Structures are given as structure tokens and as C-alpha cells.
Amino acid sequence: MDDVDLAQEREEAHLAASLAARKSKLQSPNGLCIWCKDEAVVADTAFCSSECDEDYHKHQREMKQRIS
Template sequence: MDIIDSANELEQLHIQAALSNRQPVIKSINGMCIWCEEMPAAPNSAYCSKDCGDDYEQYKRKNG
């Protein structure tokens, strides 16, 4: 095994560690914004807008 093979193996370990430690994506189960519950959620999101997402994150930081 040469240095390039070792570097490739190390890179794969870093990628696997990063992927296993990322936060799960939050999605709406009923198609509505999970914060305001008044508007439809944007595609591939749980919120209707960036403002609702920011409000939820702020609430989550304050209240754990």
C-alpha cells in the first residue's frame, strides 16, 4: 500500500464520520409548516419560510 492508498482510506473515514454525525433533516408530516401551522411547508422543508425556520431555531436554543 502506498501513500495515496492510505490517503484515500483516511479520506473515506473522514467522510463516513461526517455523514454519521450530521443532524437529521426535519420534514413536515402533514405538509404544513411545523412552526406556524398556518401555511404549507416549502418543498423538502418543514417550514413555510426562512422566518419560521429561524423562529423555530431560536425557540429551540432558548428552551432546549
């Protein structure tokens, strides 16, 4: 096994570890926006609009700060 093979193995291990550590993507359990719960979600998101997305994440940050 040469240096190139070792480097490739390290890169693959690093990529696998990075993918395993990433946060899971939010999903809507019923196809409705997880913030307003009124509108259907946009494809591949959990929100009906960018405004709901921003409001949800802002609320999550505020709740995290209150707990800390």
C-alpha cells in the same frame, strides 16, 4: 498499498464518520409548516417561510438555555 491509497481510505472513513454524525434534517410529517402549522412547506424544508424557520430555531435555542 501505497501512501495515496492509505490517504484515500482515511479520507473516506473521515467522510463516512462526518456524514453519520450530522444532524438529521427536519421534515414535516404532513406537508404543513412545523412551526405555524397553517401553511404548506417550501420544497425541501419543514417551514412555510424563513420567518417561521428563524422563530422555530430561536425557540429551540431558548428552550435549550432554560434547561441548562
